[in-house]
Amino acid sequence: MAKNPLIYVIDDNAMLRALINQQLQNTLACEVVSFEHADNVLDDWNSVTPDLVILDYQFEIPDLKYKNGLQFLHALRSQSNVPVIALTGQSEKEVMSTLIKQGANDYIPKDEPQFLETLMSSVQTILSFQETQRQLKTSVFNVNAKFLLIILLVLAGLIALGMFI
Numbered sequence: 001m002a003k004n005p006l007i008y009v010i011d012d013n014a015m016l017r018a019l020i021n022q023q024l025q026n027t028l029a030c031e032v033v034s035f036e037h038a039d040n041v042l043d044d045w046n047s048v049t050p051d052l053v054i055l056d057y058q059f060e061i062p063d064l065k066y067k068n069g070l071q072f073l074h075a076l077r078s079q080s081n082v083p084v085i086a087l088t089g090q091s092e093k094e095v096m097s098t099l100i101k102q103g104a105n106d107y108i109p110k111d112e113p114q115f116l117e118t119l120m121s122s123v124q125t126i127l128s129f130q131e132t133q134r135q136l137k138t139s140v141f142n143v144n145a146k147f148l149l150i151i152l153l154v155l156a157g158l159i160a161l162g163m164f165i
Helices: 014-028 069-077 093-101 115-160
Strands: 006-010 031-035 052-056 084-088 106-109
Touching: 006 014, 014 031, 014 115, 052 069, 052 115, 069 084, 069 093, 084 093, 084 115, 093 106, 106 115
Parallel strands: 006 031, 006 052, 052 084, 084 106
Antiparallel strands: none
């Protein structure tokens, strides 16, 4: 990756947010921007778009615009396909299924014994996939550009020989 990936971490638990930030910075050399809740995350979305969002499912703060991560995910998906890893203290399959159906790329229960290792592995997998997609798009563009150049050279040669009118 040419630059360090930018990751947004949205979680109302300050200690967990700090722990995730530290792991992302130290383990994967990521730039991290943290949010206690999702209410202001989309405000500057078009000027700064992260490579990945790590999103808590349940916010324990009253009077928020987005009462939970699912509401924010729905709003996010209306304007972006940035990958999202959903976190929750609930290991319910119904919650997991709903988050995935609404566009989360992964779901990790916070009460999982190897939570941080699983999260870092998921982040690494998603970032690697994004980098592979970028490289593939660049390769396809380069092949198309070379093909177009060859066609132009052949046409120029035919014109020069008077074979193409």
